[in-house]
Amino acid sequence: MDDYVNKEVVEIDKVIEENENGAMRRVTTETHPSGPDGSGRRLYGMVAVSFGMLCVLQVALNISLRLESDCLTEERDQKQREKDEQFSIPGWNKFESCWYFVSSEIKTWSESRQDCVERGADLVIVNSREKQRFLFALNKRAWIGLTDRETEGFWKWVDGTPLITSYWIIDQPNNGQSVSTFPGEDCVVLQNGQDQPEKTWNDINCAEKRICICELCNNNLL
Structure with missing residues (x-):
């Protein structure tokens, strides 16, 4: 009987000891976590703060550059508008970056060119299909700046x-070749009344009198 009691006491003590050891292990684990110590956490925190500051600075820089670009674009556009308005006068038509004046007086090719020069321009040069179509839409029989004199x-x-x-x-x-009144045709006019925009040029004698189209481009503006 005594042996049985002693055996039970031993078993109880063993269970108590195991529970105590388990509790101590839990306390040790909680007291000494497996992660980084306090200095490591501070280092991680500093890195995170620094990264955040860099992000904020980058955003601020991007906004500053965008605002500066917008200001420069607006300033450039404003100058262009002012320049355009300076030459936006009756009789001048704007197309792309140039202005066009259709004269009302009929003159020879040379006289017409001189008239354009006195206006700070010259007889129109047709160097694109788009410009040719623009001139076609004016529907004028007028001198252009082309010659083989x-x-x-x-x-x-x-x-x-x-x-x-x-x-x-x-x-x-x-x-x-088929005209005897004005032999030799060395200057070019736009022929109005045509139905094909890209087939409107005709060579005639430079001494004939026609209206003209003057061209003034922005790169010639002061």
């Missing part, structure tokens, strides 16, 4: 550049 058959513009793309009426230029 210096060398027959070698057409060039008033700025000295050679003709590359042309918009002649069918069977033109013909140098006036």
